[in-house]
Amino acid sequence: MTKQFAGKVVLVSGGSRGIGFGIGQAFASAGAEVVLAASSEQTLAAAAAAVAAKVGRRPATIAADLRAEVGCRAVFEEVMTRYSGCDILVNSAGATKAGDFLALPDNDWQDGFDLKFFACVRLCRLFWPVLAERHGHVVNIIGGAARTPDPGFLIGGSVNAAMANFTKGLAGLGKRAGVNVNAIYPGMTETERVEQLFEQRARAAGKSSAEIRQELIAREGLQRLGRPEDIAALTLFLCGEEARHIQGVAIAVDGGATPGLY
Template sequence: MPPMTTGSTRIAVVTGAGRGIGLAIVRALAEDGLTVVAGSRTVSDALKDATPDALEVDLAIPDGPARLVQHALDRHGGIDLLVNNVAGTSTPAGGFLQLEDEAWLHTFNLTFMSAVRATRAALPSLLDRRGAVVNISSVNAKLPQPRLVAQSAAKAALSNLGKALAEEFAARGLRVNTISPGPVWTDLWTSPGGPGEMLARRAGARLEDFTEQLPEAIGVPTGRLADPEEIAALVVLLASGRVANMSGSELVIDGGMLRSV
């Protein structure tokens, strides 16, 4: 299939784009004038509205990320920006001793290996176009929590990967940066069985009555969770070239949670 875009149009690939932070990133990049290829296990109506080029793909399997990247190359002829956002977690009620190998592998495949595979597939085009990679890590890479032990470890690996890639490919024009959000206000916090409900139950309250207390309960000094659009705004900044000499950096947006780490 011939490329659909030519000239100066910048092409972005975003993983884990179906909801929350990923969906906000797709919308923000599209509003900034980029053509966005979005990968998600489920292509929602909201994602279809955000970009006409959304691919249903399982990014946890070995060929999933390369399939998404190849789709972007076939459709648009190149890639200027790769946003590795997709993540997975396994949080058994019994903690670490209940976390079997299969759960660890699922978390690492979706959170870390998807980024390795997508970056590897996109790298020739990114280098040719002197593009950028933005990895969405987490405050838990430096502030691990027992109930998120697998995700914390995978995010720490992702943060480390970004710095290694930034050093290896800087001389060839590639910029690699990491954004590490703290708690972000998505449906994760309001969904049944989610962490919001768990915290509300511990406090003896209903979730709908507990939402205003969530920031204090999880230790956010600013008193509020970040909006997904705040993370997306940082991605747009890093992709824009307005901070062209920033590479190997980690931008933390956590409401002050890491003040003592």
């Protein structure tokens, strides 16, 4: 891979595992100064070691609770102290729960919005002036449930729909500020996160996790689940100069699972 992002500072929230980790590793391979932000120092250390082993460069890590404004501000201040700016912000944090609607308490709803939606809003607000100064990029990793409501995933669908609306509105500001803002809608992707969702759905349906996996793959007519590198490849493209005229779009990377027109 060419070092097309050499000298660029890239912050990936939720970067210690799954899709966020895959995106961070891809940017590091392309020469960027990568910062991975997540809540656990232990998982961040493991992620940084894995990236270093593969690409020969260790990304920076910041452990902070992104559910709270103080955590988002801590990430911002650390990035600014280390690098005096940021070129690319990827919002990939989030772990909304699936399950029986009547069994999901308010705390689960609040947690879903705090980590995915409000963390995204706060990080965008904090970094916006420096992103505008550098004509940077924002990529929000959302999810297909924003477009396709699912009675077994009402928290995720609601949070993702809010993220989608926010992203499109922010892109309007980005047109004036010189910041490209786009979204990616991953489908089911081979991560620890999707295994947790299978288990949550299985408990609600009284089935096994393996049965839920096979049912969902069959229902959506997929050849395979997605991989983090599928999402990473599109993220890098959207943040390159060749994609500068792409603004305010949401692209599904789901093997064709989305049934609607867009």
